[in-house]
Amino acid sequence: MLDNKGHPNRLGVWGWLGGGTWGLERYLYTLHRLTGLGLLLYFLLHIVVTSARAFGPEAWAASMGRVSGGVFVLGEFLVFAAFAFHASNGVRLILVELGFAIGNPIEPIYPYRTSVHEQRPLALGILVLAGLVLAAGGYNFLAHLSH
Amino acid sequence: MRDQRLWTWHVLAGLVILVFLGLHMTIMHLDIIFGFFNPGDAKPIDWVSVVGRARMGFFTVSYVVLLGAALFHGLYGLRNILFELGPARGVKSALNVVLTVGGVGLFVFGAWAAWTAGVLARSL
Amino acid sequence: MTAPVNVTFRIRRYDPASQQPPAWEDVTIPYTHGMTVLDGLRVIKETRSATLAWRSSCRMGVCGSCGMFINGHPRLACNTQITELGTSLVTVAPLPNFDIIRDLVPDLRPMFDAHAALMPHLIRDDVQEMYEPTGEYFQTPHELEQFLQFSYCIKCGCCMAACPTMATDPAYSGPMPLAQSHRYNVDSRDGGFGTRKQVLATEKGPWKCHYAGECSQACPKGVDPARAIQLMKRQLVFDYLRLYKQPCPSKVVPKPTEMKRRADVPEAPAPTL
Structure with a gap:
């Protein structure tokens, strides 16, 4: 019987990104996580910034003035992009993680066709959907900038 | 049982966010294309637009629902990521307290702001 | 090449x-x-x-x-x-x-410990029947299909090595144990969903699977643990929402007594042990 512990070999946080076979779903997983963190950070600040409307028009104008201009416009667009992806991919995840869109269990016959293949069209579909939402948002942002 | 409960609510909150944040983003960031709830040529963040929406009870309710759902969804997601780093049991308990207190605090503050803005808008 | x-x-x-x-x-x-x-x-x-x-x-x-x-x-x-x-x-x-x-x-022991903790075996009330069978548990081909794919697992640990959550979190059970737990949850002969749920509803359960899909891509036997885990989540979520009711485990079908062996099927050889 083995008594001593072996040498630790967990991949660590790098393993969230790398390792395995680097399938499309691994990138979506990573991007979902990053956009989620970005959206949360923005959202927490957003609660504080927009609550200024409770104190009247001057407070609102001052609060909006603090977060207007160049870098904030870009940041806002990034938030919109993160929303477009996170929401679209979220729809896929809700379907997939509740066992829909992944097909029924099958007899594994080589070459194996897994649930990952079953939901791949959906994964590509959500990327197209995210792209369309992003394009609409991009047009809207550019239209504002040109005014 | 806790994780089964929390994850189910995480998914349900995601669906709520999809509807209400979808509406919010359409109003705020697709205004030129759709032009929902923005009177005249006003931008979505102009005071006149903010007051216009705040007068409508639907928006006050939707802001509070979105606030609660998004805080839960986001903070549970953050908790999941932090827990996956494999912290000690004591750190996990501390994180649970911090995230719960922080989340409830922000919810109370945000809900108060949405309610007060509604009252203020109607008084103008 | x-x-x-x-x-x-x-x-x-x-x-x-x-x-x-x-x-x-x-x-x-x-x-x-x-x-x-x-x-x-x-x-x-x-x-x-x-x-x-x-x-x-x-x-x-x-x-x-x-x-x-x-x-x-x-x-x-x-x-x-x-x-x-x-x-x-x-x-x-x-x-x-x-x-x-x-x-x-x-060192695969943590995997096998997690496997054992999720009770990957038939759980039924009729213990006497399990040890001294008087018949067979009835199962249709359709019921068999619900878990057959997951029963091809050879416990090699490839899915555990591919899983991003396993890269950092020792508290997570991992794809193999969860898939094997689901394999028994959906076995029509099993009545142990409620017992396994006591573990699966905690952080040992499937909640830290975010469908990176790597376990299923890595599996050398086509077992598709990711599919099992998502189907398990559906069961557990529906259970929380009171929308899932585990069917009764299949009944014992008595051994046939009036059957005659077909002429072209030889007798089984005598037991060697």
């Missing part, structure tokens, strides 16, 4: 007695037709480095002993042709996310 003349194995070596951290060692050997990674390791052990340690047994992808991290992918060494790697440089490391016992030998 055309077959190379020589193959260089870059092997992760670790000797617990040396107090040194794991290190890479390069060994070049001649390629022979049809060589698998496991064949190459055997050549190295026989001709170059007698101390090289790994685990293997059947050499035909059945026993699940030789899971290794080969060119960055968790694979079975016996099931991996050198030519399919597309390079003459073969990096071989022990499966990640498990402690290293020595060289290419991972």
Whole structure:
């Protein structure tokens, strides 16, 4: 019987990104996580910034003035992009993680066709959907900038 | 049982966010294309637009629902990521307290702001 | 890829007695037709480095002993042709996310502990019938299909090495134990969903699976643990929402007494034990 512990070999946080076979779903997983963190950070600040409307028009104008201009416009667009992806991919995840869109269990016959293949069209579909939402948002942002 | 409960609510909150944040983003960031709830040529963040929406009870309710759902969804997601780093049991308990207190605090503050803005808008 | 003349194995070596951290060692050997990674390791052990340690047994992808991290992918060494790697440089490391016992030998005990904790066996009330059967548990082909795919698991640990959550979180049960737990949850002969739920509804359950899909891509037997885990989540979520009711475990069908053996079917041989 083995008594001593072996040498630790967990991949660590790098393993969230790398390792395995680097399938499309691994990138979506990573991007979902990053956009989620970005959206949360923005959202927490957003609660504080927009609550200024409770104190009247001057407070609102001052609060909006603090977060207007160049870098904030870009940041806002990034938030919109993160929303477009996170929401679209979220729809896929809700379907997939509740066992829909992944097909029924099958007899594994080589070459194996897994649930990952079953939901791949959906994964590509959500990327197209995210792209369309992003394009609409991009047009809207550019239209504002040109005014 | 806790994780089964929390994850189910995480998914349900995601669906709520999809509807209400979808509406919010359409109003705020697709205004030129759709032009929902923005009177005249006003931008979505102009005071006149903010007051216009705040007068409508639907928006006050939707802001509070979105606030609660998004805080839960986001903070549970953050908790999941932090827990996956494999912290000690004591750190996990501390994180649970911090995230719960922080989340409830922000919810109370945000809900108060949405309610007060509604009252203020109607008084103008 | 055309077959190379020589193959260089870059092997992760670790000797617990040396107090040194794991290190890479390069060994070049001649390629022979049809060589698998496991064949190459055997050549190295026989001709170059007698101390090289790994685990293997059947050499035909059945026993699940030789899971290794080969060119960055968790694979079975016996099931991996050198030519399919597309390079003459073969990096071989022990499966990640498990402690290293020595060289290419991972410590799989945490996986088996997690497996056992999720009760991967039939749970029924009629214990007497299970130990001294008077008949057979009835099961339709459709009911069999619900878990058959998941029962092909050979417990090699490749899915555990591919899982991003396993890369950091020792509290997560991992794809193999969860898939095997689901295999019994959906077995029509089983009545143990409520018992397993006591563990699955906690952080040991499927909640830290975010469908990166890697376990299913890595599985050398097509078991598709990711599918099992998502179906398990559906069961557990629907259970929380009071929308799931586990069907009663299948009834015992008495052994037929009036049946006659077909003339073309021979008698079973006498028991050897």
